[in-house]
Amino acid sequence: MPDTPDHFILVCESCTEGLPLDEICDALTGKLPRSFAIRASSCMAGCDSPRTVGFQAVGKAQYLFGGIQTADEVQALAEFAAQYRESPDGWTNATDRPQALSNKTLSRMPRIEQGASQ
Helix, strand or coil, rough: CCCCCEEEEEEEECCCCCCCHHHHHHCCCCHHHHHEEEEEEEECCCCCCCCCCCECCCCCCCEECCCCHHHHHHHHHHHHHHHHCCCCCCCCCCHHCCCCHHCCCCEEECCCCCCCCC
């Protein structure tokens, strides 16, 4: 039985600049750790830095990268996926991320704690 995805890469389908959506998705397919799924997402408000790509998983920090425009940057996303998968809380230091993503991080949001209230 195949793994049920519990980690997700979100690729903005609204961005009109940067690498085409299909090209990014095709390049990532087969390079991601087990239990990752790629999803197209409507606008993620990174319009000043197209194409935007997000990472999310339950109980982990979430990331939004922008300005993804080259094959090297897509390869770096696949490398980051492995780091993200292995991190218990999703938190990674900027200096540990692949070099091609060093100036591509638009946001890192902390994880939602289980049972967190308003």
